[in-house]
Every structure is written in C-alpha cells, then in structure tokens.
Amino acid sequence: xxxxxxxxxxxxxxxxxxxxxxxxxxxxxxxxxxxxxxxxxxxxxxxxxxxxxxxxxxxxxxxxxxxxxxxxxxxxxxxxxxxxxxxxxxxxxxxxxxxxxxxxxxxxxxxxxxxxxxxxxxxxxxxxxxxxxxxxxxxxxxxxxxxxxxxxxxxxxxxxxxxxxxxxxxxxxxxxxxxxxxxxxxxxxxxxxxxxxxxxxxxxxxx
Amino acid sequence: xxxxxxxxxxxxxxxxxxxxxxxxxxxxxxxxxxxxxxxxxxxxxxxxxxxxxxxxxxxxxxxxxxxxxxxxxxxxxxxxxxxxxxxxxxxxxxxxxxxxxxxxxxxxxxxxxxxxxxxxxxxxxxxxxxxxxxxxxxxxxxxxxxxxxxxxxxxxxxxxxxxxxxxxxxxxxxxxxxxxxxxxxxxxxxxxxxxxxxxxxxxxxxxxxxxxxxxxxxxxxxxxxxxxxxxxxxxxxxxxxxxxxxxxxxxxxxxxxxxxxxxxxxxxxxxxxxxxxxxxxxxxxxxxxxxxxxxxxxxxxxxxxxxxxxxxxxxxxxxxxxxxxxxxxxxxxxxxxxxxxxxxxxxxxxxxxxxxxxxxxxxxxxxxxxxxxxxxxxxxxxxxxxxxxxxxxxxxxxxxxxxxxxxxxxxxxxxxxxxxxxxxxxxxxxxxxxxxxxxxxxxxxxxxxxxxxxxxxxxxxxxxxxxxxxxxxxxxxxxxxxxxxxxxxxxxxxxxxxxxxxxxxxxxxxxxxxxxxxxxxxxxxxxxxxxxxxxxxxxxxxxxxxxxxxxxxxxxxxxxxxxxxxxxxxxxxxxxxxxxxxxxxxxxxxxxxxxxxxxxxxxxxxxxxxxxxxxxxxxxxxxxxxxxxxxxxxxxxxxxxxxxxxxxxxxxxxxxxxxxxxxxx
Amino acid sequence: xxxxxxxxxxxxxxxxxxxxxxxxxxxxxxxxxxxxxxxxxxxxxxxxxxxxxxxxxxxxxxxxxxxxxxxxxxxxxxxxxxxxxxxxxxxxxxxxxxxxxx
Numbered sequence: 001x002x003x004x005x006x007x008x009x010x011x012x013x014x015x016x017x018x019x020x021x022x023x024x025x026x027x028x029x030x031x032x033x034x035x036x037x038x039x040x041x042x043x044x045x046x047x048x049x050x051x052x053x054x055x056x057x058x059x060x061x062x063x064x065x066x067x068x069x070x071x072x073x074x075x076x077x078x079x080x081x082x083x084x085x086x087x088x089x090x091x092x093x094x095x096x097x098x099x100x101x102x103x104x105x106x107x108x109x110x111x112x113x114x115x116x117x118x119x120x121x122x123x124x125x126x127x128x129x130x131x132x133x134x135x136x137x138x139x140x141x142x143x144x145x146x147x148x149x150x151x152x153x154x155x156x157x158x159x160x161x162x163x164x165x166x167x168x169x170x171x172x173x174x175x176x177x178x179x180x181x182x183x184x185x186x187x188x189x190x191x192x193x194x195x196x197x198x199x200x201x202x203x204x205x206x207x
Numbered sequence: 208x209x210x211x212x213x214x215x216x217x218x219x220x221x222x223x224x225x226x227x228x229x230x231x232x233x234x235x236x237x238x239x240x241x242x243x244x245x246x247x248x249x250x251x252x253x254x255x256x257x258x259x260x261x262x263x264x265x266x267x268x269x270x271x272x273x274x275x276x277x278x279x280x281x282x283x284x285x286x287x288x289x290x291x292x293x294x295x296x297x298x299x300x301x302x303x304x305x306x307x308x309x310x311x312x313x314x315x316x317x318x319x320x321x322x323x324x325x326x327x328x329x330x331x332x333x334x335x336x337x338x339x340x341x342x343x344x345x346x347x348x349x350x351x352x353x354x355x356x357x358x359x360x361x362x363x364x365x366x367x368x369x370x371x372x373x374x375x376x377x378x379x380x381x382x383x384x385x386x387x388x389x390x391x392x393x394x395x396x397x398x399x400x401x402x403x404x405x406x407x408x409x410x411x412x413x414x415x416x417x418x419x420x421x422x423x424x425x426x427x428x429x430x431x432x433x434x435x436x437x438x439x440x441x442x443x444x445x446x447x448x449x450x451x452x453x454x455x456x457x458x459x460x461x462x463x464x465x466x467x468x469x470x471x472x473x474x475x476x477x478x479x480x481x482x483x484x485x486x487x488x489x490x491x492x493x494x495x496x497x498x499x500x501x502x503x504x505x506x507x508x509x510x511x512x513x514x515x516x517x518x519x520x521x522x523x524x525x526x527x528x529x530x531x532x533x534x535x536x537x538x539x540x541x542x543x544x545x546x547x548x549x550x551x552x553x554x555x556x557x558x559x560x561x562x563x564x565x566x567x568x569x570x571x572x573x574x575x576x577x578x579x580x581x582x583x584x585x586x587x588x589x590x591x592x593x594x595x596x597x598x599x600x601x602x603x604x605x606x607x608x609x610x611x612x613x614x615x616x617x618x619x620x621x622x623x624x625x626x627x628x629x630x631x632x633x634x635x636x637x638x639x640x641x642x643x644x645x646x647x648x649x650x651x652x653x654x655x656x657x658x659x660x661x662x663x664x665x666x667x668x669x670x671x672x673x674x675x676x677x678x679x680x681x682x683x684x685x686x687x688x689x690x691x692x693x694x695x696x697x698x699x700x701x702x703x704x705x706x707x708x709x710x711x712x713x714x715x716x717x718x719x720x721x722x723x724x725x726x727x728x729x730x731x732x733x734x735x736x737x738x739x740x741x742x743x744x745x746x747x748x749x750x751x752x753x754x755x756x757x758x759x760x761x762x763x764x765x766x767x768x769x770x771x772x773x774x775x776x777x778x779x780x781x782x783x784x785x786x787x788x789x790x791x792x793x794x795x796x797x798x799x800x801x802x803x804x805x806x807x808x809x810x811x812x813x814x815x816x817x818x819x820x821x822x823x824x825x826x827x828x829x830x831x832x833x834x835x836x837x838x839x840x841x842x843x844x845x846x847x848x849x850x851x852x853x854x855x856x857x858x859x860x861x862x863x864x865x866x867x868x869x870x871x872x
Numbered sequence: 873x874x875x876x877x878x879x880x881x882x883x884x885x886x887x888x889x890x891x892x893x894x895x896x897x898x899x900x901x902x903x904x905x906x907x908x909x910x911x912x913x914x915x916x917x918x919x920x921x922x923x924x925x926x927x928x929x930x931x932x933x934x935x936x937x938x939x940x941x942x943x944x945x946x947x948x949x950x951x952x953x954x955x956x957x958x959x960x961x962x963x964x965x966x967x968x969x970x971x972x973x974x
Contacts, residue, residue, distance in 0.1 A: 038954025046445030174847030
C-alpha cells in the first residue's frame with residue numbers, strides 16, 4: 001500500500017496537464033488522490049478496529065497504561081500537527097512560484113516528520129525494553145501494527161518531500177510542480193488526521 | 208448488416224503515434240518507441256492493448272482453474288477416489304476458487320472495463336495510462352506468485368476464505384498460505400490502482416454531452432464495481448497483513464491461546480468478501496444489459512431502474528457480510544439484522560431480472576450466440592439467486608452451511624451469472640476488438656455444451672448438499688452414500704460428467720478463437736446494428752479511438768445517429784455506420800498526441816513480488832525489491848506521460864497553422 | 873490544469889498564510905485541551921469531550937489545510953464516502969463483538 005502511495009503521487013505529475021474531456025472540470029490527479037485517501041480510510045479503519053477489539057487483551061507483558069508515556073507522545077503529536085502547517089505554507093509558496101519559500105517549507109516539513117518518526121522509533125525501543133515485543137500479547141501486536149503502518153506512511157511522505165526538494169532545486173520537471181506539491185500535501189495532511197484519531201483513541205482513552 | 212466493406216480514409220491523418228526520437232530518464236534509459244513486435248505490447252500504455260492482455264491473462268488462468276476443477280471432480284466421481292490425496296485435494300479446491308475469483312473473473316471484467324469504458328464514454332484513453340499498465344503487470348506478477356507455491360513446497364490449503372486460525376503456521380506449515388497472502392496483496396494493488404484510474408476516467412473524461420444518465424449501462428455497472436473495489440480491497444489488505452505478520456513475524460492476532468477472537472478474520476474477510484461477490488457479477492450484468500437490447504431491437508427497459516438498482520446493490524452489498532457467518536455464533540440480534548438486509552438485497556437484483564425480461568418482451572429477438580448466453584444468464588442466475596434467498600433465512604442456512612448446497616448456489620450465480628455474461632461479451636465484442644466475427648455455428652455448440660454442462664455439474668449438488676454431503680471433503684465411501692434416487696454416488700458421477708461437458712464447451716470456445724483468427728469472416732463495421740458509442744469507431748479501433756470526439760445528445764447515441772423517427776413514430780434508418788465514421792474522419796482533430804510507452808510500470812510492478820519473496824525467505828531480497836520499487840517510482844515521476852514536443856517529428860504538411868495539440872492522459 | 877490556473881484558484885478560494893497560522897493555533901489549543909483530560913478529571917464528560925475535540929481537529933484539517941471546504945464538492949463526496957463507510961462497517965463489526973456494551 002505504501003508503494004502505491006508513491007506511485008500515485010508520482011504518476012499525477014505527468015498527467016497533471018490533461019484537462020481534455022474533463023466533464024467535471026477538475027484535475028484528474030486530484031480526484032485520483034482523494035479517491036485513494038477515501039480508500040485509505042478503510043485501511044486504517046480496519047487497523048484501528050483491530051486495536052480497539054484487542055487493546056484490553058493482555059495475557060502477558062505490560063498493559064497500555066503501563067507503557068504509554070502521554071507527555072512524550074503529546075509532544076510528538078504536536079510536532080506532526082505543526083508539520084501540517086508548514087506543509088500548507090509550502091503548498092502556498094509553490095502556488096506563488098516562490099522556489100526559495102517552497103524549498104524552505106518542504107524541508108521544515110520533512111524535518112518535523114523525521115522528528116515524529118524518530119520519536120516513534122524511540123518509543124518502540126522503550127516499549128521493547130519494558131518487555132512489549134510484537135508477539136507478546138494481542139495488545140502489543142495490534143498496537144505495533146497500527147502505529148507501524150502509520151509510521152511507514154509518514155516515512156513514505158518524508159521520501160516524497162525530500163524528492164520534491166531535489167526536484168525544485170533541479171528545476172526541470174514534467175508537469176506542474178505546484179500541483180505535485182499540493183498532492184503531496186494532501187497525502188501528508190491525511191497522515192496527520194489519521195494520527196489525530198490514533199492519538200485520541202489509542203493513547204488518551206484508557207482501556 | 209449488409210455492407211461488409213470498410214470505407215477508406217479520404218484524408219491522411221495527421222496523427223503522430225510515438226515519438227521518433229527516444230527521450231531519456233536519469234539520462235540513462237531511453238524511452239521505448241517500438242510500434243511493432245513484443246515491445247509494443249510489453250511497454251504499451253494503450254488501454255486497448257492492456258485490455259487484451261488482461262483478457263489473455265484471465266483466459267490462461269481460467270484454463271488453469273478449470274483443470275483444477277476437473278481434478279476435483281475426478282477425485283469425487285467414484286467412491287474412495289485415488290486421484291488426489293487429502294493434502295493435495297485441499298490445495299486443489301483452495302487454488303481453484305482463488306484462481307477463478309481473483310485471476311479469472313476479476314481480470315476478465317477488468318479487461319472489458321479497460322477496453323470499453325474509454326470507448327463507451329468517448330475518451331481516447333484512461334485518465335492514468337501508465338497506472339493502467341502498472342495494474343496489469345501487478346496482476347500478472349501476483350498471479351504468477353500465487354501459483355509459484357505449487358513448485359515451492361505446496362500451494363495454499365485453507366480454502367479461498369483462508370479462515371484463521373486454521374491458516375496459521377500451526378495448521379498450514381508450508382509456505383503456501385504466505386504465497387497466497389502476498390499474491391493476493393499484489394493483485395489487490397492492481398485492483399485498487401485500476402479502480403482509482405477508471406473512476407477518474409468515468410467521472411472526468413466523458414465526451415461532451417454525455418451526462419451520467421446518458422452513459423452506456425456497461426460503463427455504469429463497471430463504475431459501481433470500481434467503487435466496490437476501491438473500498439473493499441483495503442479491508443482484505445488489512446486482513447492479509449495481519450495474517451502475514453502472524454505467520455512471518457510472530458504476531459498474535461489469531462492466536463486463540465493468547466485470547467484472540469477467531470471471528471476477527473471472518474469479519475474482515477467477509478466485509479471484503481461480500482462486496483467482492485458483486486464485484487464478480489455486476490460487470491456481467493452490465494454486459495447482458497448491453498447485449499439484450501441490441502438483439503431485441505429495443506432500448507433497455509427502464510434504464511434508470513437498471514442503473515439505480517445496480518448502485519443500490521453496490522450500496523446494500525456492504526451491509527450483508529455476516530450472512531456468511533450465521534453458523535459461527537454471532538448472537539441472535541446480529542443474525543436477525545443480517546438476515547433482513549440479505550433479503551433486502553434480493554430486491555434490486557430482482558428489479559434487474561424484471562428489466563431484462565421486459566426488454567425481451569415484444570422485441571424482434573435475434574438469437575445470436577451472445578444473445579443465447581445472455582438469456583442463459585437470466586435463467587441460471589435466477590436459479591442461483593433463489594437458492595441464495597433460501598440462505599438468507601438463518602435457520603435454513605444453518606442446516607446448509609458447509610454442504611454442497613452452498614457449492615451449488617454460488618456456482619449457479621458465479622458460473623450461471625458472471626461467467627455466462629463474460630462469454631456473452633466475448634461473442635458480442637469480438638468483432639470490435641479483433642475485427643473478425645467468431646463463428647456463430649461453433650458458438651452455438653459452445654453455448655449449449657456450457658449451459659447443459661453447468662446444469663449437470665451444479666444441479667445435482669443441490670441434492671448432494673441437502674443429503675448432507677459436506678464441502679471440502681476429499682473422499683466419500685459407498686457404505687455411507689445412501690440408496691435409490693438420493694444415492695450420493697449417482698449424483699456425484701453425474702456432476703463429474705457434467706464438469707467434462709463444460710470443459711468441452713470451453714475447449715470449443717478456444718477452437719473458435721483459433722478458427723476465427725485463421726479464417727474467420729472479416730467483421731462488418733456494425734455487425735449487430737448496435738446502439739452505443741464504442742461502435743462508432745473502426746474495427747478494431749484506431750489507437751486514438753475517435754478521430755473527432757463525438758458530442759453526445761442521447762442515451763444510445765450511435766443508434767440515434769443511425770435512426771430518426773418519421774411522422775408515424777417509426778424508426779427509419781437515415782445514416783449507415785460507414786457514413787457516420789466518414790463524417791467523423793473528415794472532422795478529425797489535428798495532432799493527437801497519445802501518451803507514450805514506458806518501462807516504469809513494469810519495473811515498479813516487478814519489485815513487488817521480489818519484496819514478497821524476500822519477506823518469506825530472506826530479508827535482503829526484500830530490501831532489493833524495495834530498491835527496485837523506489838527506482839521505478841523515481842523513474843516514473845521524472846518521465847513525462849506524453850513525450851516532449853521535441854520528441855515528435857515536426858508536422859510535415861505545410862500551410863498548417865494549428866499548433867494546438869490534444870493531450871490525452 | 874496548468875500552473876496559472878492553480879495559482880488563480882489558490883488566491884480566489886484559498887486562505888492567506890495568516891489564516892493557516894490561525895487554524896494551526898486553534899488546533900494546538902485543542903490538542904492541549906485533549907492532553908489536559910489526562911490530568912484533570914472530567915467525569916462522565918470525558919469520553920464525549922475527547923471524541924468531539926478529535927472530530928473538530930479532523931474536520932478542520934480536512935476542510936482548511938486540505939482545502940476541501942473550498943474545492944469541488946466531488947472531492948468531498950469521494951473522501952467522506954470512504955470515511956463514513958469505514959465508520960459504518962467497522963462500528964457494525966465491533967458491535968457484533970459487543971464492543972460498545974462494555
């Protein structure tokens with residue numbers, strides 16, 4: 001699925017110039033992206049439901065409330081939330097054809113995203129040392145599967161952001177750079193809203 | 208039907224097919240530019256070529272799945288069967304179902320959708336041509352990967368629904384289930400990318416004037432199917448990932464000793480699985496809704512009802528999944544709710560059957576092979592639909608669960624519904640795709656053998672099931688087979704004979720294909736006096752489909768261009784298909800630039816099975832596959848869909864001021 | 873759609889950068905409120921309050937950062953169709969596990 005995200009996003013750039021026969025008067029790429037995001041709702045919905053079903057089932061190892069570090073996760077949630085702001089500023093710079101601003105905000109977004117992923121790696125390592133392996137309990141399996149999937153999505157987003165920084169520097173690109181960045185933005189914000197849901201349902205609501 | 212000569216084009220088309228100079232990506236790889244030979248197929252992004260390749264792939268797997276079915280029936284033909292042992296039998300029915308569902312019916316429906324949606328809506332290609340090619344290759348690699356397990360320690364053996372925990376490492380120790388899970392995952396990526404592509408195509412690329420309610424009915428049904436795929440595929444993706452984590456990384460999702468709920472898999476699978484049922488059958492409903500009006504010489508009866516009942520089936524199809532789980536102890540409330548919704552979904556399906564019947568009513572029926580298959584669908588699908596209604600009654604279903612009665616039901620709806628519809632499509636659209644008519648004489652034999660064979664095969668299964676013969680048992684004994692009319696041995700034998708009659712029918716189809724390719728009749732431009740837009744092109748259509756994009760004024764646009772009402776209200780033919788085509792050619796668009804062939808979809812798709820192989824056997828291989836995917840994605844992103852202007856020969860004819868191009872894709 | 877069109881659309885319907893910062897501020901404040909529920913006892917209001925705040929954040933990001941509020945309605949339909957379907961089927965599935973009774 002993660003591969004597809006890259007693929008989707010890469011493909012649009014080239015097709016972006018086509019408005020031929022556009023009966024709804026909208027961009028093909030953007031419509032495709034929103035369809036993809038609608039589809040992703042079902043993916044994360046399944047993982048979240050699995051977690052909700054299994055969160056209280058701890059036959060061995062620590063329980064959620066024993067391992068969760070709410071202050072730490074709150075900070076990394078805030079970092080991801082702010083990366084949405086910097087992303088939107090990158091999109092707005094790109095629309096104004098401001099290459100310097102675009103590069104700046106894309107880089108900041110990627111850095112904030114990397115901070116979030118770094119935090120997640122730290123969190124996983126800490127949980128592991130507290131005795132919460134992938135196969136320890138139903139809670140641990142479903143927790144790692146859900147947050148891991150999200151982490152992979154953020155990582156794919158970071159790769160796309162960095163690739164875009166390179167492309168903006170290089171200058172030459174088939175299709176519209178502004179629209180490509182807008183699509184990466186949609187993907188990035190989607191990853192953010194998934195985390196908004198995860199943060200509340202998984203971390204803040206106790207079992 | 209009279210004119211069999213095609214008009215010659217009066218003007219030299221200014222159409223540029225491919226770039227003359229190859230451009231490069233990464234400064235290394237040149238773009239493919241071949242217009243002939245295998246390269247023109249492997250690197251193509253043309254929706255018609257991709258559609259044909261989807262069809263060929265599906266046909267290949269149809270034969271594979273058919274051979275698996277014959278082996279199953281051989282084993283069960285007589286008591287104490289010796290053809291397969293228990294283990295291989297498990298693999299055989301699992302792979303038979305998986306192959307038929309995921310590698311035959313779905314890709315064949317995708318073949319028709321790919322080929323005909325752009326033609327029916329008056330577009331030159333799909334919205335994302337390279338994504339389309341990627342979907343094809345992902346399907347092919349997924350299908351190969353699935354079947355690779357036969358040679359690497361044994362295929363999957365848990366049934367096509369692969370219930371956990373039975374599919375866990377304890378009960379399925381070979382890698383068969385791993386190959387199954389990854390193969391479906393890869394094929395799922397193909398379905399998802401295809402769904403996004405075709406939805407965008409239909410919603411955003413219809414010809415001027417073609418409102419949704421003027422859209423040919425096949426495109427409508429295909430659209431509903433793409434929405435079902437869009438939302439159903441991610442659900443099975445989740446289930447497959449959970450299974451994969453359990454089998455390869457020691458997760459506990461289905462480990463009952465750790466407190467897992469075995470129903471979790473069942474829910475995830477059937478939330479996907481029930482929409483999947485409609486994904487399989489709705490394309491065929493679309494095809495017969497095209498065929499019946501053409502050969503009844505009447506418009507489709509109640510077009511809006513057919514459209515809305517199709518959409519309703521797609522919608523209600525999301526609320527019935529637990530009827531596959533009536534025997535699992537869901538609890539009375541859940542069972543009651545899903546029982547009622549299941550009865551409800553019979554209503555829109557019934558609406559369709561009424562509409563088809565009333566389309567036939569009072570029509571001037573022309574019994575071509577396509578028409579025979581379509582009428583066969585109405586009759587046989589109705590039988591399967593009715594036994595389906597008996598399943599919605601939960602107490603009755605509890606008796607029938609896991610018996611051959613269920614096998615009878617879903618073969619009537621899938622073979623009698625989906626497969627007959629696809630065959631109707633072959634005979635109806637063959638002249639459009641290949642420019643030659645399939646033999647009607649062989650076709651008639653083909654139809655009757657398949658229709659009789661399927662009743663012989665699946666009809667007795669109702670009796671076997673009600674007598675209590677369980678599904679998935681690999682052997683039966685004379686001592687327990689009962690007596691007289693209900694003797695299991697007799698009906699098992701009939702069923703096995705029937706399966707070979709079907710096989711003969713399918714073989715005749717393949718004979719027909721070869722015969723037609725070698726000495727078939729060249730198809731007239733409009734052999735069936737058809738009604739929809741795809742027939743307003745040459746046979747086979749030009750690479751850019753339409754010389755000029757038509758403006759649409761009616762449902763059944765092509766028919767309304769050929770026929771006008773006279774004073775008495777009778778329809779009079781005013782124009783022939785040839786004249787309409789010539790008119791279009793005279794108004795041809797200048798400089799149609801079609802999207803250019805590309806290596807990247809193939810490269811990207813190739814990375815997927817390598818990742819999967821690596822996860823099963825060795826992580827470094829998976830990393831290598833990941834690098835291929837990343838490389839493919841970058842190559843793809845940095846390559847323009849349509850080659851640059853500098854890649855094309857400059858227009859040769861002088862005096863041409865128009866620099867306007869019509870970009871596609 | 874070429875760059876110029878994107879550009880003109882942006883200035884027509886989009887928000888100014890100040891507007892985005894304002895949205896981000898509100899999102900930050902809501903997040904702080906959410907986290908505070910961990911430390912302060914909200915009693916029976918705890919669960920509904922958290923879910924409402926989550927939904928507000930979700931809709932704000934989708935409507936403003938993702939431009940859905942200003943864009944073609946078709947985009948909203950496609951996305952919310954997936955979202956509502958997901959909530960519907962998964963809630964129903966969890967209900968059969970008697971998840972909401974506990």
